[in-house]
Amino acid sequence: MNENRILNHILRVMKNLNFLIILYTSVMIFCGLQGYIQENTAMNFLAQVNTLPEAPWKIPVLTICLFGCCVLLMxxxxxxxxxxxxxxxxxLGIAVWISSFLGFSYTGMILLILADTIRYIPRTKGQIPFAVIIGLFYLLIDYDLITICRDIIPLDAYLAYYQKDVTAVWLGIRNVASSLNVLVFIIYMIMLVRVQMNEKERIMVLNERLDALYSDLLDANVQLEEYARESVKMAETKERNRLAREIHDTIGHALTGIITGIDACMALMDVAPEVAKKQLGAIGEVARQGMTDVRRSVRALRPDALEKFDLENALSRTINDMCTATNAEIEYQCDTRLDCFTEDEEDMIYRIVQESITNAIRHGHANYIRVLIGRTGDTLQISVKDNGIGCKDIKEGFGLHHMKERLEMLGGSLRYNGKEGFEVEACIPIRRGMEEV
Structure with missing residues (x-):
């Protein structure tokens, strides 16, 4: 930022210096013409030139006005x-016009235009061609070359009115100012090159940092994927062990008691029927207790939301939580009551909506999802459609396969389409409570 301020300051110095040089030169010409007119020696002046000059007052007025227009463009x-x-x-046209009023004795404005223009040209793409073109233009605007095409009054003709020592002072001051303008231009170009080199160095440093961050991000993604796989394996192992314990402690225990009791009953059936009947009653109680334990184990596999809320509230809360966590817009519309389903049906409905939303965000990168639940006859219809990237070649993964498998166990069906976004449609037959819907 400090370097850019220095460049702007140098450019401002060049503008002021050019203004003073143009004003100074136009005043010299004005005073020379006025001197010829007042001393009635205009014929001596006209004898030196091949064309008529402008009115004396026009030269300083027009040059300053034109310079002001050029600064506005800059x-x-x-x-x-x-x-x-x-x-x-x-x-450039204005600069040539100003130079023509000054007899093409000063062309330093071209350097000012080059310094101002080169800042806005894209790096390395157009700076060199622009600089070459304007540089050639600067060299071609020369008095000797211009006089080949048109008649021009040289500055010497205006200064011939003055004595030689006065003329030397006038020209000395102007030449020093012109040289100073060239020096300031050189300093400006050196600073500009330095700024661009520093900018390239900063860009290279930033690129190196970005490359390092990208490499770290790739490593982190690999570690995250490994951690996710390990977490899945740990969860599967944990769930497998839990189910094994439940089977061993509930079903295994109950079946062992039932088998043992039935064997005893078979031995007592002919010898002591009453005892066998009593034993069968005990076996029935063991079976009922085993069924209770199995139901308790199955309930432990239910989603936590369904343990705390009914199906409709569980779906609403899950969708709201997903909206909050992912900033995705999820439109949820339910046109039927959901209080007429068994627990396994509720689990299936909940899992379909949950899995479809998760897949839309994780795999489809969707930011808008529409969830519709309605009823047609004795069938509950669930539609989940997103605006994600879709999938033309769909390979049925664990989620879709699991949903399809459980729906078929309930007599339902699953369809999906990945042409425009991704859409999942599930149909579940309503087995009871239809009059309440």
């Missing part, structure tokens, strides 16, 4: 493409 920033080319052409 102050127009953020111009690119054809607009920039047109802007530069207008500035």
């Amino acid at each position: 102050n127009m920033e953020n111009i690119q493409g054809r607009g920039l080319v047109l802007k530069v052409c207008l500035e």
